[in-house]
Amino acid sequence: MRKIKIGIIGTGSISDAHLQSYEQNDRADLTAVCDLNEERARLKAKKYGAAKVYSDYRELLNDDEIDAVSICTWNNTHAEIAIAALENGKHVLVEKPLSKTLDEALKVKKAVENSGKVLQVGFVRRYDNNIHILKKFIDNGDLGAIYYAKASSLRRLGNPGGWFSDKDISGGGPLLDIGVHIIDLCWYLMGRPKVKSISGNTYSQLGNRSNIQNLSFYKAADYNPTKNTIEDLANAIIRFDNGASLVVDVSYTLHAQKDESIIKLYGDRGGAEIDPEFKIITEKYNTILNITPQVDSAGFDFTSGFQNEIDGFISSCLGEAEPLSSVDDGVEMMKILTAIYESSKKGSEIQFDIEKVQI
Numbered sequence: 003m004r005k006i007k008i009g010i011i012g013t014g015s016i017s018d019a020h021l022q023s024y025e026q027n028d029r030a031d032l033t034a035v036c037d038l039n040e041e042r043a044r045l046k047a048k049k050y051g052a053a054k055v056y057s058d059y060r061e062l063l064n065d066d067e068i069d070a071v072s073i074c075t076w077n078n079t080h081a082e083i084a085i086a087a088l089e090n091g092k093h094v095l096v097e098k099p100l101s102k103t104l105d106e107a108l109k110v111k112k113a114v115e116n117s118g119k120v121l122q123v124g125f126v127r128r129y130d131n132n133i134h135i136l137k138k139f140i141d142n143g144d145l146g147a148i149y150y151a152k153a154s155s156l157r158r159l160g161n162p163g164g165w166f167s168d169k170d171i172s173g174g175g176p177l178l179d180i181g182v183h184i185i186d187l188c189w190y191l192m193g194r195p196k197v198k199s200i201s202g203n204t205y206s207q208l209g210n211r212s213n214i215q216n217l218s219f220y221k222a223a224d225y226n227p228t229k230n231t232i233e234d235l236a237n238a239i240i241r242f243d244n245g246a247s248l249v250v251d252v253s254y255t256l257h258a259q260k261d262e263s264i265i266k267l268y269g270d271r272g273g274a275e276i277d278p279e280f281k282i283i284t285e286k287y288n289t290i291l292n293i294t295p296q297v298d299s300a301g302f303d304f305t306s307g308f309q310n311e312i313d314g315f316i317s318s319c320l321g322e323a324e325p326l327s328s329v330d331d332g333v334e335m336m337k338i339l340t341a342i343y344e345s346s347k348k349g350s351e352i353q354f355d356i357e358k359v360q361i
């Protein structure tokens with residue numbers, strides 16, 4: 003059996019989800035790891051049995067043994083590393099967001115086209131088992147035309163610090179980090195409609211609240227709360243050319259009683275709730291029914307989501323299927339996110355057909 007030889011670039015917090023999933027895939031061979039922090043890479047190599055350790059990603063990309071890479075580095079390096087990997091003949095799984103800017107995203111798209119290699123964007127929410135089930139209902143018309151969706155990912159406290167909160171490195175705050183997941187998921191399930199206009203607001207009212215004690219949260223591998231140049235809350239209304247709309251809000255911190263994760267879709271024949279719990283809402287014999295699917299996990303299952311993402315990537319590398327989350331979708335997300343920041347800065351709506359969207 004042919005095995006795809008894998009290199010992991012960036013061995014910080016999220017890399018474990020990739021490493022564990024490759025380890026579980028018998029058609030993947032974890033061959034090399036790379037991190038600027040060589041000691042960190044060495045520890046991961048030992049833990050997961052990768053034979054080679056690099057501290058310069060260019061050396062890993064020059065290694066002819068490697069077929070494919072996962073890019074799990076800071077957002078400002080995604081495009082540069084993805085392009086170099088494609089030019090070196092490697093397939094690429096790049097963590098979300100595809101890049102820091104739209105301009106970079108377009109360059110990655112060009113590199114994918116020139117190389118003919120696979121590029122999959124790490125929109126892990128698409129790979130959740132419940133989404134796979136819901137997609138069958140949507141594709142078979144059970145929801146009808148989806149005309150409205152709303153999504154919230156509100157953390158009371160959850161600024162990961164370090165590079166995440168340095169806009170020059172991350173490109174943005176919770177909008178780019180967690181907003182990208184929920185906007186992408188709604189857009190994908192709505193049938194990837196063309197964006198018509200976007201109105202957004204961002205706020206930097208509370209800072210990172212690193213003074214708060216007794217509540218734990220996700221942290222960058224090199225957690226450091228001293229610099230914070232990102233928003234702490236963003237919201238937006240996205241209007242599509244088929245008349246549908248999506249309302250979204252995300253935060254790293256907010257004076258809220260609880261964290262809140264909501265993803266809801268409304269169609270003209272039925273509705274669906276994904277977060278916090280998978281439900282389908284329909285109508286039969288003049289009665290409204292709430293359907294609770296009997297599934298292993300009521301909400302998003304992180305472990306199987308990553309496993310499905312990695313299994314899908316390996317399958318694409320072997321030429322069996324196109325990636326479920328393509329470079330085109332990564333570019334479209336960068337257009338949407340960029341426009342939300344732009345709209346907030348201008349204090350007015352961005353019209354997609356008449357304005358060139360670029361930060």
Ligand SMILES: NC(=O)c1ccc[n+]([C@@H]2O[C@H](COP(=O)([O-])OP(=O)(O)OC[C@H]3O[C@@H](n4cnc5c(N)ncnc54)[C@H](O)[C@@H]3O)[C@@H](O)[C@H]2O)c1
Pocket residue numbers: 011012013014015016017036037038039042057058059073074075076077079097098099124126164165179221222223224
């Ligand atoms: N899909 C998800 O749910 C999810 C969750 C968390 C993070 N992420 C994404 O994964 C990426 C990494 O996030 P993280 O939380 O692991 O961050 P992290 O800070 O914990 O780890 C990043 C690692 O990348 C290394 N690195 C940075 N630039 C490098 C370079 N040029 N060459 C080699 N190594 C380099 C750093 O030294 C660090 O060890 C980000 O793009 C983030 O948006 C995705």
